[in-house]
Amino acid sequence: MNWNEPFDLGGLRVPNRVLLSPLAGVSDAPFRRICQDLGAGLTYIEMLSAAGMAHQTRKTDELVARDAAEPILGAQITGPSPEILAEGARLLMERDLPVDTLDINMGCPVKKIVSRGCGSAIVRDPAMAGEMVRAAKAAVNVPVTAKIRIGFTKNHLTVEPVCEALGAAGAEMVIIHGRTRDDTYGDAVQYDQIRKGFDAVDRAAGGKKIWKIGNGNVFDVESARKMAEETGCDGVLISRGSLGNPWVFRQILENDETQPTVGEWEDVLLRHIDYHCAFYGEGHYAAIRFRKHLLWYVKGYPGAKAAKPELSVMESMGAIRERIRAFAAALPADLHRYPDMEERKRAAEADPKFEMDRDHDRGVEHYEE
Numbered sequence: 510m511n512w513n514e515p516f517d518l519g520g521l522r523v524p525n526r527v528l529l530s531p532l533a534g535v536s537d538a539p540f541r542r543i544c545q546d547l548g549a550g551l552t553y554i555e556m557l558s559a560a561g562m563a564h565q566t567r568k569t570d571e572l573v574a575r576d577a578a579e580p581i582l583g584a585q586i587t588g589p590s591p592e593i594l595a596e597g598a599r600l601l602m603e604r605d606l607p608v609d610t611l612d613i614n615m616g617c618p619v620k621k622i623v624s625r626g627c628g629s630a631i632v633r634d635p636a637m638a639g640e641m642v643r644a645a646k647a648a649v650n651v652p653v654t655a656k657i658r659i660g661f662t663k664n665h666l667t668v669e670p671v672c673e674a675l676g677a678a679g680a681e682m683v684i685i686h687g688r689t690r691d692d693t694y695g696d697a698v699q700y701d702q703i704r705k706g707f708d709a710v711d712r713a714a715g716g717k718k719i720w721k722i723g724n725g726n727v728f729d730v731e732s733a734r735k736m737a738e739e740t741g742c743d744g745v746l747i748s749r750g751s752l753g754n755p756w757v758f759r760q761i762l763e764n765d766e767t768q769p770t771v772g773e774w775e776d777v778l779l780r781h782i783d784y785h786c787a788f789y790g791e792g793h794y795a796a797i798r799f800r801k802h803l804l805w806y807v808k809g810y811p812g813a814k815a816a817k818p819e820l821s822v823m824e825s826m827g828a829i830r831e832r833i834r835a836f837a838a839a840l841p842a843d844l845h846r847y848p849d850m851e852e853r854k855r856a857a858e859a860d861p862k863f864e865m866d867r868d869h870d871r872g873v874e875h876y877e878e
């Protein structure tokens with residue numbers, strides 16, 4: 510698998526096949542930039558609600574901001590019907606800095622979203638999934654893609670009919686997360702079902718190339734290779750594997766598992782902070798937003814656990830910078846992250862916090878009735 514090969518997404522040139530997922534509460538402009546610096550081929554704004562696009566809230570404005578330095582950018586939207594989805598997509602594209610591609614979220618498990626017929630609720634109805642793609646394509650002039658789960662419930666997988674509908678409707682790319690809405694992160698990724706979905710996409714495409722992207726448990730070189738071998742995907746979409754770990758893109762692209770040294774870790778983290786402050790300012794709000802990144806970044810170094818309580822209450826960006834410098838200075842500059850690879854594996858395992866988050870309004874606060 511050559512992850513470095515560019516691809517043509519309906520006229521948009523994507524420089525490689527290792528993509529960053531839309532991540533609610535995480536994939537803001539500063540995080541996307543640091544991932545782009547480390548090689549991410551395409552990055553996304555977190556999921557937006559089509560209905561919410563009609564309301565000019567500060568939250569929505571912040572979410573859809575694109576940094577001038579971002580080379581290409583995707584947005585992701587969800588809606589309860591093709592009409593509402595199309596209208597939201599139109600409003601999104603009318604903004605000052607329109608995006609280059611639009612993904613339709615058919616995978617979000619959050620109760621508040623699903624109960625309105627959005628997110629993963631859409632995979633219950635393959636015909637509706639196809640209609641959503643048709644409506645979005647008619648509303649915008651950028652490539653339209655879809656991100657799905659393999660089914661809503663464990664015992665009723667809809668991946669094949671949904672993929673057939675998406676292929677027939679002319680989606681330019683289909684991203685499959687190999688779990689159902691019922692599943693937790695503790696459940697295995699079903700590679701065989703992802704492959705079945707991709708085969709269905711191809712069957713329905715009638716010879717047209719539709720890009721096939723695998724998602725779920727891609728954390729490193731080995732798991733990316735596994736995804737490619739087991740599913741026949743054209744590329745991978747990285748989610749939890751990127752948290753506090755923008756190096757994952759470079760590692761997969763260079764097929765080199767080498768972890769950053771303390772010196773490089775500090776440089777990249779301070780650069781992420783510079784991007785963060787340029788976007789959010791230096792104040793308290795910026796510090797609160799950065800805390801979670803900080804906790805993810807220190808994983809894999811001695812002293813990370815002990816530092817956690819202090820890091821989770823840091824009040825200013827100045828104090829965060831100082832703390833990082835002190836943290837790094839206490840370690841040998843050439844020490845690689847995750848000296849204990851077993852710890853790396855444990856860190857990649859299910860994080861109970863994400864299970865909790867999915868029942869809250871994870872990143873969908875701008876959603877309006």
Ligand SMILES: Cc1cc2nc3c(=O)[nH]c(=O)nc-3n(C[C@H](O)[C@H](O)[C@H](O)COP(=O)(O)O)c2cc1C
Pocket residue numbers: 530531532533534535555556585614616617656686724725726727746747748749750863872
């Ligand atoms: C914090 C967080 C936020 C997420 N936000 C989104 C989102 O906005 N849109 C989306 O399609 N998926 C979202 N996801 C789901 C991931 O994109 C992905 O499908 C899922 O985590 C499986 O991949 P992984 O096992 O590599 O993490 C989110 C996941 C996490 C952990």
